[in-house]
Amino acid sequence: SNVQILGLDCEMVGVGPGGVKSVLARCSIVQFHPAAPTPTQSQADAYLGYTHTTLYDTFIKTNKKITDYRTIYSGITPE
Numbered sequence: 001s002n003v004q005i006l007g008l009d010c011e012m013v014g015v016g017p018g019g020v021k022s023v024l025a026r027c028s029i030v031q032f033h034p035a036a037p038t039p040t041q042s043q044a045d046a047y048l049g050y051t052h053t054t055l056y057d058t059f060i061k062t063n064k065k066i067t068d069y070r071t072i073y074s075g076i077t078p079e
Contacts, residue, residue: 004031005050006029006030007029008027008028008029009030010024010028010068011024011029011073012068012074013062013066013068013069013070014069014070015066016065016067018067018068019067019068022028024062025049026057026059026060026074026076027060028054031052031053031055032052033050033053037066046061059076066078
C-alpha cells in the first residue's frame, strides 16, 4: 500500500501572568508505515499495525518567560 500517514504533535507551555498565554515549546513529526509486528516495536504501534519513523523532533526556545511548563500534559520540564 502507498498510504502516507504523518502525525504532528505540538507541545505548548504557558507564559505571562498565570501562564494562560500559550507558546510553542516542542514540535514533533512522525511518519507511520504499515508493517508486520516485530519484537522491538512499541505496544501502541503493534496494536495499530504500524511502525514509525521520527522525521522531526525539536524544542523551540521562546524569548518569553515561561510561567507554566504544563509538565503533566507536555512532558516539558525546566531542565
